Amino acid sequence: MFLKRNTDDMGILGSLLRYGILLIFVVYFAVPLIWLLVAPSRDVTQITSDPNPFAFGSVDRLVTSWQNIMSYNGGEVALWFGNSVKYSLFALIGSLTISIPAGYILAVKRFPGRSLLLWLTLITMLLPASALVLPLFLELNIVHMINTQWSVMLPSLFFPFGVYLTYIYYASSLPPEILDAAVVDGCTETQTFWHVALPLATPLLGLLGFINFTANWNNFFLPYVMLNDDTLYNLPVGVQAMISSTSALRPGFNPTPGAISFQFADAAMIGLIMIVPVVIIFLFAQRYVISGAFTGSVKG
């Protein structure tokens, strides 16, 4: 009777409505990205008066944008890029080295204090990272660590989300028989973790690596508060410093007479330098997130 209905029946009008709404948001998400991609090749007249906002400008202007950015403050952008790589890799390796064993043991062992540790992990994991920035500043100020690279790198070692995901991963997908077998074979706890549990964690490492690296690469508020010395900046704070000290986003404003007058194209170029590594990682790692693996971990 009703079975002849198309299983995906949403009606012609409904279908149009669905595609219409989805398309509007494609425009909203894609247009700024495409604009940013071509902007470094467009000089100021093209950006302000070319009727086609997505037309490629010229290779010359692209090269000029690159050179302007690379020569800014004696090549500081390369330094910031290097700092970003250093801070992010330190956070990635350090926080995973600390979080994965902790999450693992919380999943496989019962010991006094375990419950408290799980609760504290949950609470701090759900806390927005920015809520701790000013308190962290006040704390590190007592030990005179402000304006050092450690003020950015050390706090990044605390990664409760990593502990929680690891805990869920082992609690839900590691068969207890495997661990029992390892114990019967005479493995110590450490050997079991190293030779049995860790090799099974590849999907976990993919997801955690993605979340951790992008969060630290994009970290702005913490280094912005902690660092004064511009040679210590990471890229996000560097981009902000460049924007604030040049005419890049303020046509006509030029605080240093005789310096290069920066244009939108230059600002867009440094923007691209900052986001391209993340976009590559996004495309590479999205299956972990988009496939719903992330939700599975929330669901437990």
Add this chain to the structure above:
Amino acid sequence: MANLNISAGAPMAAEVGVSRRPQARWQRGLTPYGFVLPYIVVMLLFGLGPGIYAFLISFADFGGGVPRYFAAGFRNYMVAFKDFRFGFTTTNIISFLGISVPLGIALVVMLALLLHMRPGRLSSALRTIYFLGGAVTGPVLVLVFIIMLNPLLSPFGPLLHVMGLNSFDDVVTPHTLAFLFTIIGFFSGAGMWIAIQYGALEGIPVELLDAAKIDGCDAWNQLLYIKLPLIRPYIIYQFILIFAGNVQLFVEPQLMGNQTYVQGNVPHIWSPNQLAYSFAFEMGNFGAAAALSLLMLLIGLGASYLVIRWTGFFNIEAR
């Protein structure tokens, strides 16, 4: 959980002589702490420590150059609350939350539901496009959007002109800022949440939807009466986390109001987090800065507590 208790099996293995180098019982009892010790240290130093120290500082008196703890009573809190910008920034953040939280959740859930009506290659490609906005954050996000919001420079210019907005002075005004920060934040934050809500929809049992189809429930009714109610816990989860995150708004108003060509149209200090920052770094009043940031920290803690209590996602006792 009992079968996970491998320490119970271990002595037996040692007795039958399987283990070459059996650990003493007390050693095995301590091993778990070896695994969690580095984590406990970083949690104390960079998770709990800052909160506790901010609490001490918020009651400290800095009159003599060195902080005298608990000497100030509630004076720092009074300074923060009585500051002429406290009411202004609080009103701003309330209007921002009032727009960004419901709108952000409604749009994310709507897009996830629409995508899930017909899963496939197109749906997956669209999710990727929505997701990529998340790569653009902080100063680059601001850089892109002060162009997008300028009718004279933006690819959206024709649309803005049709709406009667002919220069950035028409777009960026004190009355529109809460809405603009919503548009900017949604671009960067929505993709991840769409992926999460989509994942939640994929968790709905296929048999349930099939049964609904046989009963004559069309795609739209399934969406409204089956899918939407079933992902409710995820919507609550998103609501609380978005709320706690958005209370902390800092980067967008800080950059727009201080170093771009629209700075004249954006107040120097717009959000409470900027006010706390200003107390610490422009006025050197760490006590008031601590008091304000502690207040926002408490909102975050309250939100985490509600997530744990209301969503049932984090029922650690049941494991």
